[in-house]
Amino acid sequence: MDVKIEESWKEQLKDEFEKDYFIKLTDFIRNEYRTKQIFPPAKLIFNAFEHTPFNQVKVVILGQDPYHNDGQAHGLSFSVPDGIRQPPSLVNIFKEINRNLSIPVPQSGNLTRWANQGVLLLNATLTVQAHMAGSHQKKGWESFTDAAIHKLAEKRENIVFILWGAYAQKKASFIDPNKHLILKSVHPSPLSAHNGFFGNDHFSKTNDFLIQKGIKPIEW
Numbered sequence: 729m730d731v732k733i734e735e736s737w738k739e740q741l742k743d744e745f746e747k748d749y750f751i752k753l754t755d756f757i758r759n760e761y762r763t764k765q766i767f768p769p770a771k772l773i774f775n776a777f778e779h780t781p782f783n784q785v786k787v788v789i790l791g792q793d794p795y796h797n798d799g800q801a802h803g804l805s806f807s808v809p810d811g812i813r814q815p816p817s818l819v820n821i822f823k824e825i826n827r828n829l830s831i832p833v834p835q836s837g838n839l840t841r842w843a844n845q846g847v848l849l850l851n852a853t854l855t856v857q858a859h860m861a862g863s864h865q866k867k868g869w870e871s872f873t874d875a876a877i878h879k880l881a882e883k884r885e886n887i888v889f890i891l892w893g894a895y896a897q898k899k900a901s902f903i904d905p906n907k908h909l910i911l912k913s914v915h916p917s918p919l920s921a922h923n924g925f926f927g928n929d930h931f932s933k934t935n936d937f938l939i940q941k942g943i944k945p946i947e948w
Contacts (some may be wrong), residue, residue, distance in 0.1 A: 731775040736782040740879045744872055753868030757855055765858035767794050768801035775803025776850050777876075779843035785880055786846035786886045786943055787934055790896040793865065794856045801856070804849035806916075807839035820916040820925060825948050828931050845946050850876065852895070878902055886941040888934045892916055892925065909937045 733741070744750050760766050768775070790804030795815060800808045806818050814822070814837035822833040845847055852873050857863040876900075880887055881903045889908055891897045893915030900910050913928040914920040935945035 732771075734777045734781055737774075737777040737876070740782050740883075741872070741875055744875050747776065747871075749868040753872070756867055757864075760855070760857065765935055767796060767858060768803045769832055770800075772803035773854050774942065776805070776843065776848055779840060780846060780848045782879070783884075784846045785848045785887055786938060787890060787946060788848045788850060788877065789890045790877075790892075790899060791849070791851040792893070793853050793862055793893050794851055796859055796861050796863075798858070802838075803854070804839055805851045807843075808837040808847055810836045810838045812837060816918045817916040819919075820918065820921045824916070824926055825930065825931050827926065828929050829948060831948055842861070842946065842948070847946060848880075851943050858892050874899070874902075875926070877884045882910065884908075885890075886943060888939075890930055890934065893920070909934070 757766075761770050789805055794801035794803075795808065799812050800815065802809050806815075806821060808814065808818065818837045822837075825831050826833050838849070839849055850873055853862075853865050853867075853869040854873070855864045855869070877889075877899055881889075885907050887908045889899070889902055889903050889910045891910065891912045896915075898910050899911065903910055911928070911930045911933055913930065914924045916925045931946075931948050935948075938945045
């Protein structure tokens with residue numbers, strides 16, 4: 729399969745494309761798009777990589793699954809396109825940014841502007857069947873996105889890994905805290921946000937770290 733993915737990532741992940749799991753995943757995903765309604769649109773599956781080339785990654789924000797309702801998913805974790813109502817977790821992210829940095833809450837939930845500044849907005853699973861949360865989990869995507877995190881953790885330095893919730897926090901096991909900053913808290917979901925997401929100061933901590941390392945901070 730000729731994978732349409734940004735060139736620097738294609739180079740980093742080329743070994744994955746030859747592996748059995750990825751070949752099986754490709755067959756499964758192609759058939760799903762042919763026979764069902766799948767999100768995001770096929771051309772946006774690798775959108776996170778497209779906006780944030782390997783050597784430009786400053787921050788990784790790891791999500792779990794794409795949004796599964798109409799028009800929401802566009803290949804960036806937690807983000808929705810312009811004109812789409814902000815989902816509850818994203819509302820809470822903006823609330824925390826406002827509390828932490830006094831930045832006004834934006835009207836649009838489109839986080840492409842973060843991605844273009846070096847924030848890799850990566851979901852562990854890159855596709856989902858419409859209205860069926862988690863429907864493409866354990867099909868192979870997790871191995872692929874883990875490989876991307878491994879490459880960043882090994883080959884780069886001074887990246888901020890923002891891990892919200894128990895699922896994301898498991899990824900800390902293969903990130904060297906001497907090379908990178910790892911920030912953990914509960915998930916911004918309404919179910920958990922009041923138990924430690926609000927007040928985590930992750931956005932100011934990220935920028936303080938980047939500045940300290942001589943890297944341009946993120947305009948949240």
